[in-house]
Each structure stands twice: as C-alpha cells, then as structure tokens.
Amino acid sequence: MTTRNSRSTALILGFCIALLAFLSLFIGVKVILGNQLEIINLVAFSGFALIMGIITMLLFLFAYSIALSLFIGGLIIGNYVMFQSFVDGMTGWGDLVGIISLFTWVIIGLVAGIVAQLVYSWYRKFKK
Structure with a gap:
C-alpha cells in the first residue's frame, strides 16, 4: 500500500x-x-506530456525503480535524438x-524497463 507521502x-514527479x-x-x-503552432499542436503536445507523466507516476507508485530509470533514460535519449534531427534538418x-x-526511444525505454523489472522480480522470487 502506498502512503500519502509517496503519492504526493x-x-x-509525474x-x-x-x-x-x-x-x-x-x-x-x-x-x-x-514552425507556427496551432491549438491542435498544443493539444497533441499536452496529450503526449500527460501520458509521459502518468507512466512516470505509475512506475514510481509501484516502486518499479529499474523500469522508471530506463523509461526516463529513453525519454532523455529520445529528446536528444529529436533535437539533433531538428537541427540537422x-x-x-x-x-x-x-x-x-x-516516440521510438520512449517505447524502447518503457519496454526495456518493464522487461528488466520483470527479470529482476523473477530473479528475486526464484532465488529464495
């Protein structure tokens, strides 16, 4: 069960x-x-940001530290590659x-994080 402090x-964090x-x-x-931004762009950016925040919040609440670290790493790498592509043209x-x-790096980070978290959980379970 999560405490009020961890929920806040x-x-x-999310x-x-x-x-x-x-x-x-x-x-x-x-x-x-x-580029000139329109309302639909801001809605799409907000939707993406909301999804990233919710995923981060859930990974933190369930104490999936490995998955959270790899997900945030994928987000950082994805932003770097995105900016690099924008600059190169x-x-x-x-x-x-x-x-x-x-999007690709975020998905890679999330999937790799979940797989690594599962492997770690299985290792701890079967180690006993």
Whole structure:
C-alpha cells in the first residue's frame, strides 16, 4: 500500500516529467524548427506530456525503480535524438524523423524497463 507521502511525491514527479516533455516538444517545434503552432499542436503536445507523466507516476507508485530509470533514460535519449534531427534538418524530413525517433526511444525505454523489472522480480522470487 502506498502512503500519502509517496503519492504526493509520485504526483510531483509525474507533473515535472509531463512539464518537461511538453516544454521539450514546444521548444523543439517552435524555437528550433521555427514552425507556427496551432491549438491542435498544443493539444497533441499536452496529450503526449500527460501520458509521459502518468507512466512516470505509475512506475514510481509501484516502486518499479529499474523500469522508471530506463523509461526516463529513453525519454532523455529520445529528446536528444529529436533535437539533433531538428537541427540537422535532413532536407525537410528532420521534423518527422525527430518526432518518430522520440516516440521510438520512449517505447524502447518503457519496454526495456518493464522487461528488466520483470527479470529482476523473477530473479528475486526464484532465488529464495
């Protein structure tokens, strides 16, 4: 069972990750690419950020520290690759490649984290 303190910490952590995910997309598209943003873009950025925050919050609440670390690592690598693709440009495909690489690295981090957490849990269970 989670305590009130861990729930509030999870909420704060989830909010911080969601805010950072939103800001990274906003800065990448608005500042680096120089694209004009519309309401639908902000809704999409908010949806992505909300999903990242919820996943982070759940991983923290369930005390999946390995999965949380790999997920946040995937988010960091994905943002780096996205910004790199935005800067390189790649003759007009940089924006699409950047967003797809962000999604890819986030999914890789989440799946690798869940698999590593399962392996660790099974190891601890069968070690006894």
